[in-house]
Amino acid sequence: MNDEAITALWHGVRLTPTQRRIAHYLSVNAATAGYLSAAELADRAGVSQPSVTRFATALGHDGYLGLRRQLRDIAAAENLGQGQHDQREGANRAQAALRAEAAGLIRLADSLADLTAVDRAARLLAASRPLVVLGLRAAAPLAAHFSYFARKILPDVRTITDGGSSLGDQLEQAHAAGASAMLAIVLPRYPRESVEAVAAATAIGLGVVGLTDSPVSPVDGRCAVSLVAPVGADLVFDLHAGPLSLATVLLQAICDADPGQTQDRLEAFDASAARRQLFTL
Known part of the structure; x- marks a missing residue:
């Protein structure tokens, strides 16, 4: 998953500590987060459901459904990320996790073009x-x-x-x-x-x-x-x-x-x- 596409959603937005928890969850679970309900996202991020709604509003959406559609669009554009590709190929959990970690290192290397x-x-x-x-x-x-x-x-x-x-x-x-x-x-x-x-x-x-x-x-x-x-x-x-x-x-x-x-x-x-x-x- 393209980290820049996800973090761009809240770039320049002053987030509260609770909203930062939601943003962090999305940044590391972007490929699947767009398929969660507001209640499920709240539970996994450890916040309240109204906090999820306020987070979506802070990003310019009328409600959570608009944010969820945007997350799905990003995931689709990225072909749902390397982790899901590994699952389709029959990789076990350890392989999928390590391959995702390797992909993360490649993104880290790309981010270091400017030192x-x-x-x-x-x-x-x-x-x-x-x-x-x-x-x-x-x-x-x-x-x-x-x-x-x-x-x-x-x-x-x-x-x-x-x-x-x-x-x-x-x-x-x-x-x-x-x-x-x-x-x-x-x-x-x-x-x-x-x-x-x-x-x-x-x-x-x-x-x-x-x-x-x-x-x-x-x-x-x-x-x-x-x-x-x-x-x-x-x-x-x-x-x-x-x-x-x-x-x-x-x-x-x-x-x-x-x-x-x-x-x-x-x-x-x-x-x-x-x-x-x-x-x-």
Whole structure:
């Protein structure tokens, strides 16, 4: 499914948090959402039926039926998407989900034809001493993964993967130590603490780079730079190949922001690893 065709439906429209939940559901279930009733869409998006009607009205329709027709037209134009094609060919659920994820990576690659946002984010993060990396709940493994490699090229990376009252303390301590930026990885179901941490970091003067899954994520628009990579929602638990790939692209851009420093630090790490016999190869 063409993500741009779906997100264009609400481009420029100021959505409420509830309407953002509906928009997010549509963005990841566009091929089938046009065949749901208003009540079914409300149930799956976790909102009330009147909220669905108000969402349709906010997009310029007289009611939900007009929006549903538009969703069906988009789905028909896209031949109902790769996932349904796989089902017609007899693919099992795992194959269909992974092929949809592969198609999502191709769309992500297409969206990176212009690397302006990635390069801007890289410069912001590379200049921060220390660099703060936030990832709570489902985003915690990706935050740890990013931080592991970032430490090979940056002198001080502080990872926050636990919430609670100490989260604010960690942000303030990092800022006091000289931090100027934070990478905030915020994935569905968008922990409230993550959204609040983005606001808190911005309030104390940190430039926040948001890595999230959708233009209607609750942190998109609240960050100095927003990078978007869709997650796969075809299995019980989300597939995160897109955010992981984009995080690695961002690491490459950080390397490219100061290639001399990157080379020096990587060589120093390799010498240390050899001395300590860290690896078998």
